[in-house]
Amino acid sequence: MSEQMTKSNQDIFYNSTAENSGAGEPLVNLENTYASSSIMGTDITSDFVKVDESLQGLLTDSGSYTEATTEETNVGDTITGINEAEPLIFSDTETGVLDNSDPTYQGSYSDVYRLDGLGNNEAIILHLEGFGFSHSLELINGGTGEIISQYDAIESEGTSFNEVMFSTENDIEYLVRITSIENQITGEYTLATTSGELTETLIFSDTETGVLDNSDPTYQGRPQDEYILRGFGDQETVILNLDSAVFSGSLQLVNRETGEVIHQSQVTESDENAPVQLAFTSSSDLEYLVRVISLEETAMGSYTLGATSGQLTPGVSDQTIQGSITEDDEVYRFWGGRYSDRYDITNLSDFQTINIELTSSDYNTMLFLVNADTGRYIVPNRGSYNSEDGTYSSNITYKARADVNYAIVVSSFSRLQVGDYTLDVKTNFSVNAGFDQNDDDFHPIIRNRLMDNYLLSDVQVGEDVEINLNSGSSNNLVQLINKDT
Structure with a gap:
């Protein structure tokens, strides 16, 4: 027994199911009026029988005893007054529903709450009651993801409940x-x-912060950023969340290989600047691109993008990126333990030229063009110093191959250096060709002139396009033609 019994006239009973109990040695049962109860996930069942002798005392945990008396009680009589528990007063109660819009955890739908407003070394009881299904209740260290306590409840006749009891520590975030x-x-x-405040939240396995501005490429005339989403399982529920305090946004889930928009979600006019959420079930056959778009051409600013599963990698087409290397960044293992940022290059075609420039006034720069699948660098470039503006810059120009996935790694030349940088990326498409009377067609209007036709694709409305033709052997004419007419 965990508490001392004081002198009372309450009823005391033998337990007829007790094993290894000596004759005439009563077992004191501290159950209340219920014959069956569930405490901390363990069922306790007691059978009570008639008592016809007096007890001299009740043993306590410390070995001392207190006086007690008994009265005859028949089986089935109401038992009152024995360690009656005071009702719990819950300071916060939340109702919810598990359904297929929720993220999954080990194959099951899950909801996560943050428990705030707790004192240090405070005794807390969490109580979960489910209706029509068996459920699990987990207390989690939000900083490490460690499961502190877990209790399961099996559904019985429509309703089940379970409880977790713990003492708080002020340096732990509880989920x-x-x-x-x-x-x-x-x-x-x-x-x-019983104490604190429950706030429903999503646990994002990866979160990226970004800025939409005039240097970004556009989608239908509006600024956009792109992220490649990798590192999740097949048929997994993934939730994307876009949050910005300065612009109303839209989220698109795109098939990276075909460019098809699979899902799209955006705020309504009445929910201006509200978070945007997009949920989908993953397929191992697809590679996903996540597109962040401002709903207005002139609306720009910072945002946060989170995914409940997988890893978000900023995708790069033609854009300027303002970034920072910090001590929280990953260490590039092929470059002597320097902090680094990585960006995957998207929308490349065979023989397309990649022009990359990295500049920083905080440290000597180191730039790598790498194989996105292996992480090994293809071309490195150490920064050179410009005494006029006090900056270091690294430059790489490379002609892409269609069978290679490329990425950019930004780092410093020396160890342990941190600071801001600017990354400019331009992915110009180029073709090397020539005129041949045996293979080329004649122009339908300008007689006796040979021509080559190229289809201009992957161009968004409002995007600036520059076309350059250079030849050292002939005078040439470039025409932009409506393909349909």
């Missing part, structure tokens, strides 16, 4: 996760805490 025990099961629930 509470609710999942169904069986995969893909949905249902309603109520979650309550």
Whole structure:
């Protein structure tokens, strides 16, 4: 027993199911009026029988005892007054639903709550009640992801509940996760805490911050940023969340190989600057691109993009990126432990020219063009110093191959250097060709002139396009033609 018993006239009973109990040695049962109860996930069942002798005392944990008396009680009589628990007063209660719009955890739908407003070394009870499904209640260290406590409740006759009890530590961020025990099961629930405040939240496995500005490429005349999403399983529920305080945004999920827009979500006029959320079920056959777009041509600014699963890698077409190398960045393992940022290059065609320039006034720059699949560098370039403006710059120009995925790694030349940088990327498409009377067609209007036709694709409305033709052997004419007419 965990508490001392004081002198009372309450009823005391033998437990007829107790094993290894000596004759005449009563077992004291501290259950209240219920014959069956569930405490911390363990079922305790007590059978009570008639008592016909007096007890001299009740043993306590410390070995001392207190006086007690007994009265005859028949089986089935109401038992009152024995360690009656005071009702719990919950300071916060949340109701929710597990359904297929929720992220999955180990194959089951899940909701996650952040538990705030707690004192240090405070005793907390979490109470979860589910309706029509078996569920699991987990207390999680939000900083490490470690499961501190977990209790399962099996559904019985429509309703089940479980509780987690713990003492708080002021240096731990507490999260509470609710999942169904069986995969893909949905249902309603109520979650309550005796202290603190429950705030529903999503646990994002990766979060990127960015800025839409005039240097970005456009999508239908509006600024856009692109991210490649990798590192998740097949048939996994993935939730994307876009949040900006300065512009109303739109999220697009794109098939990176075909450019097809698979899903799109955006705020309404009444929800200006509200978060945008997009949920989808992943396929291992697709590579995904996530596109962040401003809904207005002139609306720009900072934003946060999060994914509940996988890794977001900023994609680069033609754009200027303002970035920073910090001590929180990854270390590039092929460059002596320097901090680094990585960007995947998107929308490349065979023989397309990649022009990359990295500049910084905080440190000597180091720029790598790498194989995106292996991480090994293809071309490195150490920065040179410009005494006029006090900056270092690295430059790489490379002609791409269609069978290679490329990425850019930004780093410093020396160890442990951090600071801001500017990354300019231009992916110009070029073709080397010539005129041949045996292969080329004659121009339909300008007689006796040979011509080559090229289809200009992957161009967005409002995008600036520059076409240059250079030849050392002939005088040439460039025409832009409407393909349909």
